[in-house]
Amino acid sequence: MAKVGFGIIGCGNIGPVHAAAIAAVSQAKLVAVSDIVEATAQKLGGQYGAEVHTDYRKMLERKDIQAVCLCVPSGLRVEIAEACAAAGKNILSEKPLEVSTKRIDRIIAATDKAGVRLGCIFQSRFAEGSLLVKKAIEQGRFGKLVLGDAYIKWYRSPEYYAxxxxxxxxxxxxxxxxxxxxIHQIDLLQWFMGPVAAVTAKTTRALHAGLEVEDLATAMLEFKSGAFGVIEGSTAVWPGHPARVEVHGTEGSVYTEDGAIKFWQFKKRLASDAKIEAGLSRESELGTGAGDPLSGLKTEGHRRQIMDFAQAIQKGRAPLIDGREGRNAVALIEAIYKSAATGKTVKL
Ligand SMILES: NC(=O)c1ccc[n+]([C@@H]2O[C@H](COP(=O)([O-])OP(=O)(O)OC[C@H]3O[C@@H](n4cnc5c(N)ncnc54)[C@H](O)[C@@H]3O)[C@@H](O)[C@H]2O)c1
Structure with missing residues (x-):
């Protein structure tokens, strides 16, 4: 089967991770890259023998590109996505899909209209631990789900924000x-626990006083299922800890750190649990962004998701994480911000 031709728009920090991941997927081929900063595009294009563009619209004219990775800053995606969809290109966007559900809805409408696929990168879903948790939930091994929590106690330096x-x-x-x-763990939480019905939250700036946005947040959640949970997120906690997601039920409890299983116990034990228990001290195969955005990030999660996207195109199916899934995480974060701003519980 012919390889799926990929283009990348935005060659900054995460663009090269996409390029390395595409190069590692046998169903994909990197055809061209684009960045408004020519040297940035040249550097990445040169490394992979890909054509270089400073105007992504020129890149979209190429017939041998079927998929475009959107790696520009989060709030710059909607117009670019609309142009990609109009050019008939399938879109795999970095997270968050855009900075508001209103803008995401424009992207969903444009891709629906053009009949192209829209995928949102949440590489944490492709970690082995995440997949094991999801399977155990589907098998009903937790009994009744009662608590689902996400803890992202990370550190970002002033230099990072600058x-x-x-x-x-x-x-x-x-x-x-x-x-x-x-957002990665917030996505995982709703993937595991189902949608959130109501949220009560607080946000503040604990360290980075000059920022417009929060560096510390807590949220109390009520899931539609009736389960409770919390989210604690920060970029002010030094040195930064692995991001943890916990799922607790009446018959089992699990938690993961950066996608690696760190606790795994069920009332009704299966023979297959022994293999998981034996790997409990294992580190995550995806790396961690706890203290620094890219120093610990491995390309493996992106490789798995890009492989899924390329196969989705080849086989004419939807990608595992589509635009509507990408929207869910932003909708919950918007509700958290609204609750923090109003001091009220916000229903979703
Ligand atoms: N999945 C992950 O783990 C992960 C990790 C890091 C970043 N990200 C996401 O990736 C996105 C980019 O983050 P980053 O850290 O790479 O940012 P960055 O600032 O390092 O890179 C963005 C690049 O986009 C380019 N750009 C801006 N406008 C453009 C345009 N119109 N056409 C072409 N190029 C353009 C910039 O010149 C820059 O090189 C963000 O949305 C971020 O949330 C995801």
Missing amino acids: SGAWRGTKKLDGGGALMNQG
Whole structure:
């Protein structure tokens, strides 16, 4: 089967992770890259023998590109996505899909209209531990789910926020510790526990006083199922800890750190549990962004998700994480921000 041709728009920090991941997927081929900063595009294009563009619209004219990875700052995606959809390209966007549900709805409408696929990167879902938790939930091994929690106690330095004019701004980052960093675990939480019905939250700036957005947030959750939970997210906790997601039920409890299983116990034990228990001290295969955005990030999660996206195109099916899934995490974060701003419980 012919390889799926990929283009990348935005060659900054995460663009090269997409390029490395595409190069590691046998169903995919990197055809061209684009960045408004020519040297940035040249550097990445040169490394992978890909054509280089400073105007992504030129890149979209290529017939041998079927998929485009959107790696520009979060709040710059909607117009680019609309242009990609109009050019008939399938879109795999970095998280968050955009900075508000209103803007995400424009992207969903454009891709629906054009009949192209829309995927949202949440590489944590492809971690082995995440997949094991999801399977155990589907098998009913937790009994009744009662608590689901996400803890993202991370650190970002002042230099990190100064490294791009868009970072930490409402307009282009859309939010702080939750919208940029914690969104991976917020996505996992709803994937595991089901949708959130109501949220009561507080946000503040604990360390990065000059930011427009939060570097500390807590949220009390009520899931539609009746289960409770909490989210604690920060970029002010030094040195930063692995991001933890916990799922607790009347018949079992599990927690993961950066996608690796760290606790796994069920009332009704299965023979297959022994293998999982034996790997409990294992580190995550995806790496961690706890103290630094990219120093610990491995390409493996992106490789698995890009492989799924390429196969979805080849086989004419939907990607595992589509635009509507990408929207759910932003909708919950918006509700958290609204609750923090109003001091009231917000229903979703
Ligand atoms: N999945 C993850 O773990 C992960 C990790 C890091 C970043 N991200 C996401 O990736 C996105 C980018 O983050 P980053 O850290 O790489 O930012 P960055 O600032 O390092 O890179 C963004 C790049 O986009 C380019 N750009 C801006 N406008 C453009 C346009 N119109 N056409 C082409 N290029 C354009 C910039 O010149 C820059 O090189 C963000 O949305 C972020 O949330 C995801």
